Amino acid sequence: MTGPGGVWVYAERRGTAFRPVSLEILGRARGVADALGERLVALTAVPAEGAVHDLARFGADEVVGLVHPLLDRYDTRVHTDLLEREVRAGAPSVLFLGASRDGQDLAGRLAVRLRTGLTAHVTSVEVDPGHRLVGWVPGFGGGIEAGIVCPDRRPAIVTVRPGVFPLPAAGAARSAVRLVRPTIEAGSFGSRRVAFEPKGDTTDLTRSDVLVVGGRGTDGEFGRLQQLAHRLGGEVGATRVATDAGWIDRDRMIGQTGVVTHPKVAVILGASGAVQFTVGIEKAGFVIAVNRDPDAPIFDAADLGVVGDLAPIVDRLVKVLEGA
Amino acid sequence: MRTVVCLKVVPRPEEVRVDTETKTLDRSGVRSVVNPSDLTALEIALALRDRHGGRVTVLSMGPPSFVPYLRVALAVGADDAVLLSDRAFGGADTLATSYTLAQGVRALGGAELVVCGDESSDGGTSQVPPGLAEWLGYAQATYVDRLELPGPGTLRARRVLEDGTETLDVPLPAVVSVLGGASEVRFLDYDRWAAAQEATVNVIDASALGGDPGAIGLKGSPTVVAGLREVRKPGRRHEVIRLEPEAAATRIAEELRRLGLPPREAPSPAPPDAPTT
């Protein structure tokens, strides 16, 4: 199963749009494909043909659309089987997937199905002088990054978290589109969906320009952070400590195993600044931090650090901003 | 019902230091804990056992130093504990790790349900559970916060996705990855803790485990670390002030104003409801 069969990007469709992470990867993958001297192929599995054409304006050499009405939801077995078939037929060198929940559900299974290497949650990719794709992942503890390669097996599967690469704009040029109509029936599915409840809060912290983040020092009182975020037109995020303590949804967790964000402004309240957290916020344009402990490491990661109790400061700040 | 809970021991995040000269991780003097979401997995498995009966076995792959942590799992309520330990398992990436764990499950005679934490706090990538399911040929459900057994042979799992929750029925046997924090973990029982110190933890090495020696450890890992580099962080102003709340708030507001905040358009009338758990 050796290449050069191309650099493939699996684009995950969700309702009426592609997941931003899929497009982010597609944007970056153009450069990777060029550096490797291979074709860039975007691959998707959708219920109707129209969606496939949406993918054709993001710079791929070819867009392959697997189209079948039963592909209106993700199923591990259906999608693993479909992708396995396409990969064995096309023999790509690299396969990128977005590290959404379904994306990771699929990538982990597919990698074993194909007996190949999986480099997960890269924060950057490059092609080294030896023409190898290197995926950089944060070393545990932060401060260093490890470059992972998959020397022998193909395709090298790589997953990328949302917000790592910039979201490209759709271009004028269109990729060639190839439609495939696989045979899928009820028996192809490994699961039966009993219910789906859409979430009211579909906040995407990676898209926020302003983040107000709370840590241990909030003592669970996120109300004032909500007020401040609302005043500033931003969103509320949290450190691992706060989500582990059950003070706020896991979805709001920022950091190495949460989301990596790049807001214009981040206000960090009551977080010590452990590196597992700061890796999720260090791309922020401007960082304001408030902490009672003058020696908290967060001050090394901040532009403006305020030593003090966050509660009275935030309460006062909200009032000041309301008066503004 | 036979349930296997896969458990990993991880270093406490804040204690790992980076030696920027040698570009290695200094783990000396670092404390370890059972990976938090694996404890949640254990809780979910025990809750199922409370309702439906059966046995819960914890399974881990690691050095002998993992044994005390498996005893913690016994004190929380697991029925038995098995450790896959051999130098040959070392250096494994997710392909080799999931293979080895799958062999472990087979060595136990298989299971109807395998539960894992969704990811490990030492920079885990949540790729082991789906890989494990594929090696075993079991169904899978990932990012689950609730499990039920609606009828024989079927597992009902509620998955938490980015845009909502999806409830799926999958056939047993199945591998499930559970979200850390999905449930509070029952605290260990001190009488069981005392008994757990004497309990036998079954340690299985590579030859006892069997399987393909080329699929384990470094040999079975298609991905390798090619290099390390320091992360360059953006320069920060590093201005630190200490003022009374009134003055501090004014100072922060000034800075925010300079950055164009609050935005000119008025925000909507009321703040959205807090998405707290």
Add this chain to the structure above:
Amino acid sequence: MPGPEAKPLRWDDGLWEELARSTDAPLCYQCGSCTATCPLAEGGKLNVRQLVRLGGFGDGVKGSGPELPGLWSCTTCAQCNAGCPRGVDVVEVIRYLRARGWRRNDVPPGLRPLLWAEFQDGNPYRMPPSQRATWTRGLSGAAAGSTDGATTVLYVGCTSSYDPRAQRTARAVARLLAAAGVPFRLLGNEELCCGETPRALGVDGMFRELSARTSEQLRKLGTSRVVTISPHCFDALRAGLSREVEVLHYSQLLDELLSSGKLKVGGERAGTVTYHDPCYLGRHHGVYDPPRRLLESAGAKLVEMPRSRRWALCCGGGGGNMWRESEAEGRLADARVVEAKGTGAPVLATSCPFCVTCFQGAEGAGKGRLEIVDVAEVVARAAGVPG
């Protein structure tokens, strides 16, 4: 009165016998004095008398288990003990009933993660042991506890080790001991949690294990005396350590040093102060006068709140409430701060880090300023060794 939906209660002889073996509950004749004096009885949230009574009802039959309302709101302030005409240790009954909750895995949310934090991190703050000694920054010589052969250990406790506000108290005590020429040593990062929180919450196994390990640690060091900063540590170590080790609260030792002339207090004079008796120093152990004498020696003019000494109102922090978002903490602390302001004193002094934290939290709610201080800080200022 139970309503029509109430589940029938079923007496369980086995459970009652266990309760009788573990506590003085059989002495109770249900007079209700405990409920009458309980600061949380208002609104029926916590009915102590009823809890003691319900302790004998079991849930051997599904659906007949009673609920124990308010069991987990109790701050273990022991006001009930002070009022009980039979001398029942009601707090012990509360702890016992809580232990039963843990056995059944029937505890309110938030407590399991707290116990896991204690188990995994060795303190309720989820802070690393490697940072336990950072409070000593700025201290040197004897004040840093560098006297190796010292047989007195200054036991800092988790709060004074990790909480920036409480660290000031720890530094004040250390400097005062050094100024009085008392050699002491610190346990540094090896200091273990005293286990007061697991104990108060009914997880006795953890408390006993921590006590055993600390006892062994002190035995190896040849320690004969332990001085604590927190009254909670004072209470827990007294209950848990082996008899050979004398356990004192810092106010008792400083009081001794003052009367023997070893501690000279003559500098900055404190003004008008009202003193709050921490439950775990006052009511639990009868230590009311040493902190007052210390304040007076520092030139303080003491005014008493209406509820003081044996009848002092709890700050709301005990019984595990420090780490939960509980109403109890907020309400009691607010009420106490109002009472303190009512004396006209600009300063509310106390000698417990939990009380200081609770009052500081309440302070923001009140108009006008009330300075919250620890007795050690007042004495340190007056002795010329500020924190």
